[in-house]
Amino acid sequence: MESNTKEEPRHIVMVAFRNAQLLDVAGPLEVFANANYGDDPESDRLRDLYRVEVVGPARGRTQMASGLGLHADRAFDEVESSFDTLMLAGGEGTPAATRDPDLMGFLRRVAPGVRRIASVCTGAFLLGEAGLLEGRRVTTHWRWCEQLAERYENLRVESDPIFVRDGHVWTSAGVCAGMDLALALIEQDHGRPLALAVARRLVLHLKRPGGQPQFSCELRSQSLEHDSLRELQTWAQANLRSDLSVNALARRAGMSSRNFSRVFAREVGETPARWIEHIRVEAAKRLLEETPIGVDEVALRAGFASAEVLRRSFMRRLRIGPTAYRERLRSGAA
Numbered sequence: 001m002e003s004n005t006k007e008e009p010r011h012i013v014m015v016a017f018r019n020a021q022l023l024d025v026a027g028p029l030e031v032f033a034n035a036n037y038g039d040d041p042e043s044d045r046l047r048d049l050y051r052v053e054v055v056g057p058a059r060g061r062t063q064m065a066s067g068l069g070l071h072a073d074r075a076f077d078e079v080e081s082s083f084d085t086l087m088l089a090g091g092e093g094t095p096a097a098t099r100d101p102d103l104m105g106f107l108r109r110v111a112p113g114v115r116r117i118a119s120v121c122t123g124a125f126l127l128g129e130a131g132l133l134e135g136r137r138v139t140t141h142w143r144w145c146e147q148l149a150e151r152y153e154n155l156r157v158e159s160d161p162i163f164v165r166d167g168h169v170w171t172s173a174g175v176c177a178g179m180d181l182a183l184a185l186i187e188q189d190h191g192r193p194l195a196l197a198v199a200r201r202l203v204l205h206l207k208r209p210g211g212q213p214q215f216s217c218e219l220r221s222q223s224l225e226h227d228s229l230r231e232l233q234t235w236a237q238a239n240l241r242s243d244l245s246v247n248a249l250a251r252r253a254g255m256s257s258r259n260f261s262r263v264f265a266r267e268v269g270e271t272p273a274r275w276i277e278h279i280r281v282e283a284a285k286r287l288l289e290e291t292p293i294g295v296d297e298v299a300l301r302a303g304f305a306s307a308e309v310l311r312r313s314f315m316r317r318l319r320i321g322p323t324a325y326r327e328r329l330r331s332g333a334a
Helices: 022-035 094-098 101-113 123-129 142-151 177-190 192-201 217-222 227-238 246-253 257-268 272-290 295-301 307-318 322-331
Strands: 010-015 050-056 060-063 069-072 085-088 116-119 163-166 169-172
Touching: 010 022, 010 101, 022 050, 022 069, 022 177, 022 192, 050 069, 085 101, 085 123, 094 123, 101 123, 116 123, 116 177, 123 142, 123 169, 163 177, 169 177, 177 192, 227 246, 227 257, 227 272, 246 257, 246 272, 257 272, 272 295, 272 307, 272 322, 295 307, 295 322, 307 322
Parallel strands: 010 050, 010 085, 085 116, 116 169
Antiparallel strands: 060 069, 163 169
């Protein structure tokens, strides 16, 4: 948690532009606004933790990609650099926004004076065009990661995480991931209890860590067309400590082991054994991120035979052991 030595609230300035994605703007700002209710999810008493503001090409209405209008409090040329956090939305208007000299000039002018910079979705392209991502680890919406890497060759683009922090610069995946990013910024500023309280108030089912994949095993399971496999995967994710061998899964699916393995690999894109390891590693990551329990207990809860089997799976999938993974999280490097 980073303390604020000033008495005034942290000032969040969100950059919007014509045909930006409305939820890229409104989602994170709603998260910050709800933090002002504190860590009691039932409280209606406002605190003075954050002040949010939208800026755009001109004061007044700016049309979003949805056709709805968003009110900009100030124009770019009216904003000084004496604020806490600069955030940028993305959306289908991003390509045109990268060619806007007023926006690019604004970003280059204010960036040196702010404590923190963050982008949502394709807002990373705006930071890249302004030269504010030089040599950094970044992410964006999965659909645009390859293009971001091709356009700005000195970036290390990571297509999997929902958000990435590199120093004082944060970038996130698409749309709803901006809310996860905002929760992480609140946790950085005021601690985990407040971030969790905001998530509960907004009825977000989970405060997702940045390292969680943009496509989780759960989301992939929901997209399967084969009903019996979809139901089997849902069951397996809720019963990680059960026998999840190929033979046991095939019996549960009502198939022969050979046919089950063939159908599963065709539908899911990996073998049953690899998928089971995948969901157990994801579960172990969440336990390491969200609980203080030891590695032996993490291995047990995630369904691994031992801490050593957990370690080997982590090394194979993440190229880092579970203990080192947790230490990176604590240091802010993960």
